[in-house]
Amino acid sequence: PLFRGLSRAYSTAPLDIGFVFDIDGVLIRGGKSLPHALPALQLLERLKVPYILLTNGGGKSELTRVRDLSARIGTQLHPAQIVQSHTPCKALVNDPQFERVLVIGGRGNEAREVALQYGFKEALTPIDAVRANGSIYPFHSYTEEQLEDIAMHPSESHLYGGSAKPISAILVFSDPRDFGTATQISMDLLNSEEGYFGTKRGNAQLVGNATPSIPIIFSNNDFLWANEYPVLRFGQGAFRITMEALYREMNKAELQSTILGKPFKVSYDYAHHVLIDWSRRLGSEIQPETQVLPQLNVAPVQSPFKKVYMVGDNPESDILGANNYGWESLLLRTGVFRDEDWDSIVAKPTGGVFDHVEEAVRFAL
Numbered sequence: 001p002l003f004r005g006l007s008r009a010y011s012t013a014p015l016d017i018g019f020v021f022d023i024d025g026v027l028i029r030g031g032k033s034l035p036h037a038l039p040a041l042q043l044l045e046r047l048k049v050p051y052i053l054l055t056n057g058g059g060k061s062e063l064t065r066v067r068d069l070s071a072r073i074g075t076q077l078h079p080a081q082i083v084q085s086h087t088p089c090k091a092l093v094n095d096p097q098f099e100r101v102l103v104i105g106g107r108g109n110e111a112r113e114v115a116l117q118y119g120f121k122e123a124l125t126p127i128d129a130v131r132a133n134g135s136i137y138p139f140h141s142y143t144e145e146q147l148e149d150i151a152m153h154p155s156e157s158h159l160y161g162g163s164a165k166p167i168s169a170i171l172v173f174s175d176p177r178d179f180g181t182a183t184q185i186s187m188d189l190l191n192s193e194e195g196y197f198g199t200k201r202g203n204a205q206l207v208g209n210a211t212p213s214i215p216i217i218f219s220n221n222d223f224l225w226a227n228e229y230p231v232l233r234f235g236q237g238a239f240r241i242t243m244e245a246l247y248r249e250m251n252k253a254e255l256q257s258t259i260l261g262k263p264f265k266v267s268y269d270y271a272h273h274v275l276i277d278w279s280r281r282l283g284s285e286i287q288p289e290t291q292v293l294p295q296l297n298v299a300p301v302q303s304p305f306k307k308v309y310m311v312g313d314n315p316e317s318d319i320l321g322a323n324n325y326g327w328e329s330l331l332l333r334t335g336v337f338r339d340e341d342w343d344s345i346v347a348k349p350t351g352g353v354f355d356h357v358e359e360a361v362r363f364a365l
């Protein structure tokens, strides 16, 4: 009855509100759709209220990710409706600093494929370095078959010898699938001679130097996340902490890096542009390829929204970021947050705590 009442009430005038949903712990948990995800999204679709997804997850292309989510949830999502942790990296593809990048995360060749699809000219992965010289990390977990099938042939990767070319930056797209290999190889490059494998910069540039030899971008900072396991799992933030600890040990300095994703403004600006773009194409004839890609750290000049609701499960990412950005925030009990954490959470939701996503959407409406 509430659904029908809302439909009638808003059927004549468009709403000047929008929704931004976190994915893990809000719509999905442990790979499965949460029971209230579909009715919540269907309600907004029926009311023509624009919504996008803003996740700190990644490792797949936006198209692959929405196809997968659409099948799981049972609705039809569009690739222009999602911002993954690494989506803002699209803004870097024409920057010469990011011409030949090492990408970390994803299964198999997924991270490389995402980077190439974004438009990065050359994208290498840790497995390429293992194939070129296995002694770089003798404890790696890749099989001979994987090295053959997934890794670039050394004659194409150009990591050693006369044809060696440097890596110009490291992009951590999602949690490393082989943590040990990614750690060793990334640290090697951060203290290399200008990004060349098998080199180490001299002590004069190493000790006390917070600036690594090549830049590193972590696409999210989540220390913990919720899957089907009874206890929260380490996320990409744990990889950042590991890298920082090793860098401190080696360099006696704090590693300089860039961190994207929630709760940082850079990702909320990006998502805000995407939400505006999506609201403009709702009900219009605009074709998917006309999506205007935002630049990094550029806030929208104008927003059609009086209120944007961020629905999340993680106070440290979703809620903190939304509150700092001036959006309304709705916290759910279906993921990271537990009621007993209330007194210690870093950010309290402006709109309250809800049992599930549909309850939060109905409250906001």
Ligand code: G3P
Pocket: 022, 023, 024, 025, 054, 055, 056, 057, 058, 220, 222, 224, 225, 235, 236, 314
């Ligand atoms: O950091 C893990 C990632 O899966 C969290 O995703 O959708 O909750 O931002 P999300």
Ligand code: MG
Pocket: 022, 023, 024, 025, 026, 312, 313, 314, 335
């Ligand atoms: Mg979440």
